[in-house]
Amino acid sequence: MKINPEQNCPFNSDYAPFGDVVLSSRARLARNLEGFPFVNRSTTSDCMEVASLVSRICTQDDSPLSLEWIDMDELDEITSQMFVERHLISSHLAESTHPRAIAVGPELSRSVMVNEEDHIRIQSIRPGLQLQEVRDDVQKLDLSIEEVITYAFDEQFGFITACPTNLGTGARFSVMLHLPGLRIVKDLQRVHQASEGMSLAIRGYRGEGSGTIADLFQVSNQLTLGETEEHLCNILSDEFLPPVIEWERKARMRIAKEQPSKLDDQTFRAIGVLHNARILTPEEAMNCLGNIRLGICLDRITDIDIRTINRLMIDIHPGHLRWKYGKELSTDEINSRRSDLIREKLGA
Amino acid sequence: MTTCDLCDRPAIYHDVRIVNNVHNTTHLCAEHALEAGVNLGPIDLSVVFSTIEETLEHTSAKACPDCGMTIAQYKKCSLLGCPTCYETFKEVLLPIINKVQNNNTQHVGRVPSQMSVDLNRHLQIRKLLKKLESAVSQEQYEQAATLRDQLRELHESDDHHEN
Numbered sequence: 001m002k003i004n005p006e007q008n009c010p011f012n013s014d015y016a017p018f019g020d021v022v023l024s025s026r027a028r029l030a031r032n033l034e035g036f037p038f039v040n041r042s043t044t045s046d047c048m049e050v051a052s053l054v055s056r057i058c059t060q061d062d063s064p065l066s067l068e069w070i071d072m073d074e075l076d077e078i079t080s081q082m083f084v085e086r087h088l089i090s091s092h093l094a095e096s097t098h099p100r101a102i103a104v105g106p107e108l109s110r111s112v113m114v115n116e117e118d119h120i121r122i123q124s125i126r127p128g129l130q131l132q133e134v135r136d137d138v139q140k141l142d143l144s145i146e147e148v149i150t151y152a153f154d155e156q157f158g159f160i161t162a163c164p165t166n167l168g169t170g171a172r173f174s175v176m177l178h179l180p181g182l183r184i185v186k187d188l189q190r191v192h193q194a195s196e197g198m199s200l201a202i203r204g205y206r207g208e209g210s211g212t213i214a215d216l217f218q219v220s221n222q223l224t225l226g227e228t229e230e231h232l233c234n235i236l237s238d239e240f241l242p243p244v245i246e247w248e249r250k251a252r253m254r255i256a257k258e259q260p261s262k263l264d265d266q267t268f269r270a271i272g273v274l275h276n277a278r279i280l281t282p283e284e285a286m287n288c289l290g291n292i293r294l295g296i297c298l299d300r301i302t303d304i305d306i307r308t309i310n311r312l313m314i315d316i317h318p319g320h321l322r323w324k325y326g327k328e329l330s331t332d333e334i335n336s337r338r339s340d341l342i343r344e345k346l347g348a
Numbered sequence: 349m350t351t352c353d354l355c356d357r358p359a360i361y362h363d364v365r366i367v368n369n370v371h372n373t374t375h376l377c378a379e380h381a382l383e384a385g386v387n388l389g390p391i392d393l394s395v396v397f398s399t400i401e402e403t404l405e406h407t408s409a410k411a412c413p414d415c416g417m418t419i420a421q422y423k424k425c426s427l428l429g430c431p432t433c434y435e436t437f438k439e440v441l442l443p444i445i446n447k448v449q450n451n452n453t454q455h456v457g458r459v460p461s462q463m464s465v466d467l468n469r470h471l472q473i474r475k476l477l478k479k480l481e482s483a484v485s486q487e488q489y490e491q492a493a494t495l496r497d498q499l500r501e502l503h504e505s506d507d508h509h510e511n
Contacts, residue, residue, distance in 0.1 A: 032431065037415040041429035117427065143461075151460050152431040157445070158455025160434060162427040164441060165448045169457035199450055225445070226452020 005082060005323065010109040011310045016128030020297045021245045023176040023216065023310065024127055026087065027134035027233075029142055030161045030170035031120040032152040038162040039098070039115050047099040047115050054114050056148040058103050065144055067103040067112065075102075081319030087125055089113055110137055112145070117162050118170075120145065127310065129245075131173055131237040135229065138171075158225060168225030173233045175241065176205070180215040180294045181251030184259075191217075191244055198235050199223045205286075213283050214290030214313070256298045267295030275348040279332070280339040285316050289342075308345055316341060350375045412436045473502050 011024075032038060033053065036046055051071075058069040072080070072093065083089045088111040089102055100115035113121040122145070124137035152160040158168035166172070182188045195202055199222045204212025219240065221232045255263050270291035273284070280288075293309045295301045314320065321337045322329055329337060342348075350359045352375055359375035411418050417429030419440055428434065434441060445453055476499050483492040 034431070037430040038428060040425065040427045041415045041417060139458075142458075146460055153460050154431070154434065154455075156454055157434060158457055159460075160431045164428070164445045167445065167449065168452070168455045171457070223450050223452060225449040225455060228457045 005079075005086075005108060005320075008106060008108045009086075009311065009314065010107065010125060011127050011307065011314060013127055014307075016307075016310075017130065018241075018245055019128040019306065019310075021177060021179070021248045022129040022241070023178055023313075024125055025130045025134050026123065026125045026174045026176075027131070027138045028172045028174075029120075029122040029138050030118040030159065030166045030172075031122065031142070031145070032160055032162070033119045034150045034152045036119065039117060039119060040162060042098070042115075044099060050119050051099055051101050051114050053149050054103070054112070054120060054145065055101070057112070057145050060148070065103075065105075065141065067105055067110070070102050070104060072096075072100045072102060078319060078322045082317075082323045083111075083319075085317040085319045086314065088123070090116055090121075092116060110141065112141060118166070129175065129237065129241065131175065131233050135173065135233050139229075166224050168223075169227070169229045169232065171224055171229045171232055172220055173236050174218055174220035175236065177217045177219060177244070177248075178215055178290065178293060179217055179244075179248050180290060181248045181255060183215050184255055185251045187247065187251060190247060194240060194243060195219065198240055200236065200240060214286040214293075216286075216290070252294065252298055256300075263295070263298065264300055266291050267300050270295075271301070271346070274339075274342050274346060277339045279335045280316075280342065281335055282316060282318075282338070285338055285342060286313065289313055289316075304346065312342060312345055315345075410436065473499065476502070 016022075033050055036042065036050055039047065042050070055069050057065060058067050072089075075083075080089070080094045083102070083104075084091050084094050086108060088104060088108060090113065093100055093102070093113050093116045096115075098115060100113075102114065103112040105111065109126055110124045111122075113123070122138045122141045124134040124141075126134050126137075154160055159170040161167055161170055179188065179191065182191060192202060200219055201222045202217055202219050205214065205216035205218065219236065221236060223232070227235075270288035274280075274288050274292070277284075289309050289312055292301065292304065293306065296304055296306050296309065315324070316338045318329075318334050321334050321341065324341070325337055351357065352359045409418070412429055412433045413436065414432035415429035417433050419437055422428055422433070422437070428437075428441075442453065476495055480492055480495040480499065483489075483495060
């Protein structure tokens with residue numbers, strides 16, 4: 001495999017608009033091939049045939065996409081877990097056993113999952129608020145794939161998907177938000193209220209419902225049918241996010257002004273834990289990183305780059321730690337390595 | 349649950365009569381009760397629900413002609429089997445689509461461009477292979493020979509295209 005997950009990460013980039021509140025933007029398109037049953041009713045040979053047809057996007061000589069084709073059965077378990085943690089593939093794709101593949105950009109921000117719930121899932125992820133950019137990314141991939149295969153399409157229902165919740169555009173746009181300010185001033189309800197009437201879903205980081213860690217929330221469009229891709233993207237980027245970003249920034253300023261001691265205590269206590277702990281669970285590490293992130297955004301800390309924190313929020317997950325340290329680690333060893341890595345990156 | 353005296357559906361009309369110390373009971377489903385001229389009175393929601401369930405049960409017996417999926421299987425896994433399922437089960441799926449897509453049932457987004465020549469040929473080959481398989485299993489050898497010739501032509505044009 002030519003790609004290098006250590007060096008290539010979209011979160012290394014300097015460019016992250018509204019990066020104090022928006023961690024990342026993601027777009028996904030669901031597509032199926034005409035003339036084939038959906039993956040859940042496909043035979044092994046159907047899956048192989050679909051994969052072979054889609055693989056042409058990587059083998060065309062003049063392809064501008066520069067994607068690398070990886071047969072999932074040839075991908076080792078640790079790299080596969082790391083790809084799940086980077087949202088390049090779903091855990092469903094990683095854990096399935098039927099023939100499936102991923103075409104991935106070397107920069108590790110664009111990917112095409114083959115034979116997931118739908119035959120094709122096109123994705124792009126970028127740091128900060130870059131919803132229009134990720135929409136462009138997936139549209140380019142979509143048009144290129146369409147040159148080599150024909151999508152299942154219906155005039156009424158649009159792009160046909162295995163689940164009716166993805167019908168129509170097949171498009172899902174989402175952002176990962178860091179909202180510690182609104183949590184501290186107890187105003188998160190306002191975000192939920194703002195989403196009402198916009199058909200948006202808000203969920204905690206890697207979880208269902210409102211429970212979350214490190215004050216991270218994922219917001220995405222619920223509807224996929226009856227609106228254009230542009231409209232679905234704009235609801236999130238132009239209608240929902242501007243007021244939410246403003247509320248979060250104002251809440252942070254209020255905390256800095258009204259509760260400076262509490263803010264400093266929270267920030268430097270988190271640094272203290274990360275500098276000194278020798279065993280860290282993902283939850284504890286993430287919560288501390290979230291608190292330090294708030295301190296950086298409010299200039300309480302000036303010697304830590306926010307990109308270091310953003311990268312650590314990805315690199316401390318088990319797949320990444322196992323990939324970096326190159327061996328099978330037990331949960332206790334992973335928790336220990338996590339603390340080592342954080343100390344190294346924070347210069348402790 | 350008590351079933352109808354005249355069929356296997358659930359009974360929603362129950363009549364008990366005692367004549368000369370002899371009990372006579374009648375249990376009828378909605379359809380047979382109406383046929384028998386029984387006045388069911390104001391609409392009973394339980395009857396409506398059971399009728400919907402019944403419709404679902406009837407539809408669930410229907411299988412998609414392309415992939416064999418039934419509605420009962422869809423209800424279990426929430427995934428359809430193939431594009432044709434949307435046509436086959438449209439009656440059942442429309443209310444579900446309405447619900448999950450906030451009453452939107454018409455696509456207004458991007459439309460794909462023309463089907464590629466390559467894939468069109470590929471799809472034709474798949475369809476002909478299926479027909480050929482069925483013709484052979486039914487011992488319709490004349491039809492099978494015609495299909496084989498058509499397949500050969502397509503393969504030849506494929507080779508020509510690749511060269």
